[in-house]
Amino acid sequence: MKKKYMILFIIIIYCLILKYMLHVIFPFLLAILFYFVMKPFIDYFDQRIHMQRHSIGIILLVVFYFMILFVLAIIVTYGFFFIMQFIKNWPEYYVNIIEPFFNEIMGYFHQADWLKNKDVLAYLQTLLQNSIFYTMTFLSQIMNRIPTFFFSFLLFIISSFFLVIDYESIKKKFYQIFPYHTLEFIIFIKNKCLKSLGIYLKCQLILMVICFFILWIGFSVLRFQNALLYALLTAFLDSLPFIGVGIVILPMCLFYLFKGIYLKALYLFLLYLIINVVRSLLEPQIMNKQLQIPSFLLLLSMMIHLYFFGLIGIILSPIHMNIIYSILDAKDKASH
Incomplete structure (x- = not known):
């Protein structure tokens, strides 16, 4: 019983350290x-x-x-x-x-009757x-x-x-x-952490390759110069947990919007949405295949970690889930 309370205490301290330190x-x-x-x-x-x-x-x-x-x-x-x-x-x-862009916008505002409403103007000002x-x-x-x-x-x-x-x-x-069994447990945790991190990096590499081909096709269809280089750079930034594909595509959308090329801006925004949907759907599936953990639990764990620990929770989630599942598997094997 004391051992269970000790484990619970260690988990609480660990979560508090991750949250605040x-x-x-x-x-x-x-x-x-x-x-x-x-x-x-x-x-x-x-x-x-x-x-x-x-x-x-x-x-x-x-x-x-x-x-x-x-x-x-x-x-x-x-x-x-x-x-x-x-x-x-x-x-x-x-x-x-x-x-020219702002002149066009202001001309639209002057012609719009609904903008003459004081409530609408107050809302837009706020x-x-x-x-x-x-x-x-x-x-x-x-x-x-x-x-x-x-x-x-x-x-x-x-x-x-x-x-x-x-x-x-x-x-x-x-x-x-430390006694031998404690060291054995520490080494077990270390190996699982490194394995989970390796799986996470492998998953990001697979997603980066998939996103690269989607971006390359999209940029080529839009007739961008150096489409291959832009796709490679954007896919690499997309694989980083703290940056993402929006840092490249959204400024490009704004640029073409300012320039008056609205269709190209729309296509780029759709490309941005496609990349995010593909990542959201494929990431839990790839992680599930590597870790042998249900996709639903991985996605749930990712959202919980994201809420409590911020962006770093995206990396911590597969590590924690792999450790928990490995401990449960070890206990299940020991009981049989």
């Missing part, structure tokens, strides 16, 4: 995850190179971070030149696209004010979180180096402190 421990969790992803490469070079194990890990980390910095430098450089080109062409965009307020609040929150993001990223880098150096000593301490 995830932003604090997230860099360390990411560093632990990153170490176990790198561990096979460290093991491979450790068997073939006569060097200390932590030295191999540090070299691999340095190489990886330099690659990340190189990619970020390319993205920042491209973004800088894109912004400069946009500022340079802003007068032309304003005269040829934005001003809607506009609220939209501006929420937009400014959202932008302000993003700006406020930028320093926190960089601090967390720096903490992740530092903790990943410390973990590579101290992992073996930490492992020995764990073996000294």
Whole structure:
């Protein structure tokens, strides 16, 4: 009985930590995850190179971070030149696209009789004010979180180096402190977490390939230049849990709307809806096939995790469901 209460207590503490302290421990969790992803490469070079194990890990980390910095430098450089080109062409965009669009909208408003109603005008004014307020609040929150993001990223880098150096000593301490059955359970949880994360990444890769072909066909039908490159970039962004396909397609819809090409904007919006419907339908099915968990329970778990833990719950959901199902299967086998 005491064991059941202890397990319940641990689960409650775990949920409270995820709910209220995830932003604090997230860099360390990411560093632990990153170490176990790198561990096979460290093991491979450790068997073939006569060097200390932590030295191999540090070299691999340095190489990886330099690659990340190189990619970020390319993205920042491209973004800088894109912004400069946009500022340079802003007068032309304003005269040829934005001003005609607003003139057309204002002409429609002047001709519309229903807009002369005071209640409608008051409602539209309130809607506009609220939209501006929420937009400014959202932008302000993003700006406020930028320093926190960089601090967390720096903490992740530092903790990943410390973990590579101290992992073996930490492992020995764990073996000294905890009894064998506790260590066995911890290793079981670790393996299930890594397996679930691997399945999640595999699922995202499959969905990314499917979405890529849908986007490629859609962009080709709409006669976009570099349709293959746009489809590849959009599909990659769609696979990221915190971004999605809307970050590319919705601004394109607005661009063509401003330009007066309404049919193209409509087709792009329909493409956006198709991608979201395909992801919503296929993701639980693919996860079910990999994890052997009913799609209904996976979808339900995903929604519950999304509500309690935010966007990170999308990743936590298959991990938790896999652990629960594995424990129930182990108990079922033990009872038989």
